[in-house]
Amino acid sequence: MNPQFLMDGLIAGAMIGLGAIGVTLTYSILRFANFAHGELLSWGAYLALAVTSGLGLLSTTLTKPLGPFSFGWSLPLSATLAIILTGALALAIDAILFGRLRARGSAVIILVMASFGASLALRSLLEFIFTSKPAYYTKALQIAVPIAGGLRATPDQLLSLGISLVAVIAIHLLMTRTDIGRSMRAVSENPALSGIAGVDVRRVILVVWFVGAALACIAGIMTGLLVQIRPYLGHDLLLALFAAAILGGIGSVPGAMLAGLIVGLSEAAAVQLVGAEWRAAVSFVILVAVLLLRPRGLFGRMA
Amino acid sequence: MTAPALRTQALVAGYEPDLPIVRGVDISVAPGELLVLLGPNGAGKSTFVKAIAGVVPVHSGVIFLGERDITRIATHRKISQGLAFVPQTENIFATLTIHENLQLAAAVLPKHIRADKIAALYRRFPDLATKSSRLAGTLSGGQRQMLAVARALIVDPPVLILDEPSAGLSPKIVAEVFAMLKEINASGVTVVLVEQNVKAALAIASRAVILVEGMIRHEGEASSLLGDPLIARLYLGTSQPHEVSQP
Numbered sequence: 001m002n003p004q005f006l007m008d009g010l011i012a013g014a015m016i017g018l019g020a021i022g023v024t025l026t027y028s029i030l031r032f033a034n035f036a037h038g039e040l041l042s043w044g045a046y047l048a049l050a051v052t053s054g055l056g057l058l059s060t061t062l063t064k065p066l067g068p069f070s071f072g073w074s075l076p077l078s079a080t081l082a083i084i085l086t087g088a089l090a091l092a093i094d095a096i097l098f099g100r101l102r103a104r105g106s107a108v109i110i111l112v113m114a115s116f117g118a119s120l121a122l123r124s125l126l127e128f129i130f131t132s133k134p135a136y137y138t139k140a141l142q143i144a145v146p147i148a149g150g151l152r153a154t155p156d157q158l159l160s161l162g163i164s165l166v167a168v169i170a171i172h173l174l175m176t177r178t179d180i181g182r183s184m185r186a187v188s189e190n191p192a193l194s195g196i197a198g199v200d201v202r203r204v205i206l207v208v209w210f211v212g213a214a215l216a217c218i219a220g221i222m223t224g225l226l227v228q229i230r231p232y233l234g235h236d237l238l239l240a241l242f243a244a245a246i247l248g249g250i251g252s253v254p255g256a257m258l259a260g261l262i263v264g265l266s267e268a269a270a271v272q273l274v275g276a277e278w279r280a281a282v283s284f285v286i287l288v289a290v291l292l293l294r295p296r297g298l299f300g301r302m303a
Numbered sequence: 304m305t306a307p308a309l310r311t312q313a314l315v316a317g318y319e320p321d322l323p324i325v326r327g328v329d330i331s332v333a334p335g336e337l338l339v340l341l342g343p344n345g346a347g348k349s350t351f352v353k354a355i356a357g358v359v360p361v362h363s364g365v366i367f368l369g370e371r372d373i374t375r376i377a378t379h380r381k382i383s384q385g386l387a388f389v390p391q392t393e394n395i396f397a398t399l400t401i402h403e404n405l406q407l408a409a410a411v412l413p414k415h416i417r418a419d420k421i422a423a424l425y426r427r428f429p430d431l432a433t434k435s436s437r438l439a440g441t442l443s444g445g446q447r448q449m450l451a452v453a454r455a456l457i458v459d460p461p462v463l464i465l466d467e468p469s470a471g472l473s474p475k476i477v478a479e480v481f482a483m484l485k486e487i488n489a490s491g492v493t494v495v496l497v498e499q500n501v502k503a504a505l506a507i508a509s510r511a512v513i514l515v516e517g518m519i520r521h522e523g524e525a526s527s528l529l530g531d532p533l534i535a536r537l538y539l540g541t542s543q544p545h546e547v548s549q550p
Contacts, residue, residue: 179410186396186407192358193396195378196388197454198411 005268007151011226013264014164017257018219019237020244021171022212028188028251029208030102032111036093037216037241039122041234044086044217045224046130051078052137063138068155070140071225079221083214090213091206093118119235126231134228137221160222167218168257171211175253180207188251240267243283247290249300259298262286306370308334308493309355309386309462314364316354323362324350326517332495334461337488339508339525340497347517348497349391352464355495356388357381368462383411387455391466391497394451397440401431401450404439408454424453445476452483456492463487464495469503481507505529 019041026034055074056063062074097118101111144152153161175181186194187204195201216234223233244263248255263283270282290297309332317324324347332338340348353359355366357378366374368386376384396404405424409417425432428449434442439450448468455463468484469477477500485507488494498504505511508525521528 179406182399182403182407183410185399185403189396189398190393193390193393196356196358196382196390197396197408198379198382198458199407200377200379 001269001272003150004152005272006265007147007153007157008271009265009268010261011153011157011160011264012267013261014161014257015219015222015226015260016237016240016244016264017260018164018167018215018222019234019241020248020256020260021168021253022215023241023245024248024250024252024256025184025208025212027245029184030098030111030205032108032115033242035112035115035238036118036122037115037212038234038236038238039119039126040086040090040213040216041220041223041237042126042231043089043122043220043234044082044213045220045229045233046126046135046231047085047089047217048075048078048082048221049130049135049137049224049229051081054078065138065140069159070138070142070154070156072138075137075221075225079218082221083217086213086217086220087210090209093122094206094209123231123235130231132231134230135224136228137225154226156225160226163218163222164257167215168253171215171253174211180204184208185251239280239287240264240283243287243290246295247286247297249297252297252299255297255299305334307331307367308336308369309495310367311351311355312365312367314351314354314366315362316350316359316364317362318350318359320360320362324359324517325354327364328514328517328519330512330519330522332462332493334493335488335491336510337484337494337496337508339504339511340495340514341501341504341511341528342514342520344499345516346514348514349466350517351514352388352466352495352497353390356386356464358388358390382408382455382458382460385458385461387458387460387463389448389451389455389463389465389468391468391470395439395442395447395454397438399439400436401439401442402435404450404454405431405457408457411458420457424457427456428453443476444472445479448472448476448480449483452487456487460492462493462495464497466497467499468496469498469500477503502529 019037022040023034023037026037052074055078062077063072066072097114098111101114142154142156144154147153175185183194183199183204184207186197186199187201191201220234240263244259245256247262248259263286266286267279267282270278311328311330314325314328315323328351340351342348350359354361357376361374365372368384371384373381373384373386396407399407405421409420412420425435430446431450431453439447442450465484468480472480481503484494484496496504496508505525505528511522511525511528512519513521
């Protein structure tokens with residue numbers, strides 16, 4: 001078995017982990033499985049593409065590759081703006097759809113079905129605007145360099161791993177060391193008591209949408225940078241995102257990232273062991289196995 | 304004339320709009336008073352205090368905290384207005400540590416006084432100080448009540464409402480909880496207490512209100528209720544008048 005699967009799995013797992021953090025936060029605090037979360041990855045990737053293309057038209061200097069990387073300043077700049085725009089998109093979806101359903105006291109199944117509808121609409125809109133033709137942030141080719149133990153990775157891939165690590169540490173610190181993080185954990189456990197204790201539950205919900213969307217945007221941009229940008233980019237990752245969120249334990253940020261890496265590594269191993277056509281089945285097997293054997297996942301609390 | 308610390312006028316409340324559980328309740332609690340709400344199961348006691356706290360919808364009527372109308376104030380703003388509520392169950396955040404529970408509650412205060420407030424609570428409840436890094440879910444029933452009350456007291460509320468704080472506790476712990484409530488009341492906090500433990504509650508209360516089917520059936524001095532055999536038999540589930548005993 002080629003050890004390169006470890007690097008491939010870690011890189012794929014980091015993207016899955018970042019997306020799964022958003023899923024797990026939304027699930028634990030808003031209490032429904034948001035099937036539109038994958039579209040936030042796609043929208044994040046495309047928003048960054050739109051901005052970086054615009055910046056490229058303004059100045060070619062901004063597209064000149066930075067050091068060993070395949071992209072110029074236009075990508076980090078556009079990523080920053082795309083994170084804000086994806087967060088704003090999530091808040092708009094909540095204001096137009098989910099917030100209204102919550103206000104009516106709609107059942108969870110209604111919210112889940114609404115998320116299916118939102119997913120379809122967002123994906124179709126993306127296809128309408130950008131077409132289904134794959135796009136790229138850069139055409140520059142990168143050569144994978146030897147790392148250690150026979151493993152190879154491109155500078156973009158290593159940067160993506162580093163960004164994932166920084167993002168997960170930042171979110172973990174946010175959740176454990178700040179007022180808003182404690183409020184998020186409190187609302188996740190008991191929304192009614194949170195209100196009594198002085199927590200503005202509505203504000204917490206908005207923050208959760210924004211944080212989840214921001215992470216989805218980062219994951220989407222990473223996927224777009226390392227693979228390609230397609231309207232189905234997020235949708236194709238959805239099963240893996242849910243498998244990781246449930247394996248990590250709903251509500252656990254480190255759990256979601258660790259589980260994302262496990263799912264990514266399992267998929268990469270499966271490609272070598274049983275063939276690439278079985279890759280998607282790995283997430284499904286993990287999802288079903290966790291639900292049957294340990295529904296609270298690795299770090300989730302007992303119901 | 305001093306305004307009541309807490310007052311409700313014709314309060315109608317319940318979970319469903321067309322199914323009121325509390326049906327036109329007027330109470331007036333004087334500053335520094337310890338009022339106990341009694342009544343049989345299903346009388347609407349818990350719904351009444353939850354409606355005051357903002358957890359159950361108010362259909363009509365008015366709630367005054369001091370002279371402020373707080374009827375339509377959002378639940379999370381009531382604590383900073385000076386109304387603290389301790390629910391009967393799930394009244395702490397089990398997955399947060401004791402310290403995080405207090406930090407969460409202190410977040411409504413200005414940043415520069417939070418640490419002092421938490422330190423003051425640790426002095427008042429030294430048991431919590433020694434276990435501050437423990438997950439609240441690992442605490443015993445009595446310790447949980449202590450933490451729930453400490454969380455509520457962090458803003459120095461003029462009014463503290465508790466929903467059956469003795470539920471599920473051993474008699475020894477119940478005595479400790481009631482002694483704590485009496486001490487809190489003696490420090491100047493107006494206390495409204497919903498209780499099934501009639502004897503212990505009347506022993507520390509200055510006045511009692513008896514609710515039946517969502518309406519007030521009787522109210523009076525706690526000591527007089529304890530000695531009234533008719534009240535005891537009809538509303539308090541006992542056939543003999545209670546003896547007053549101090550916890």
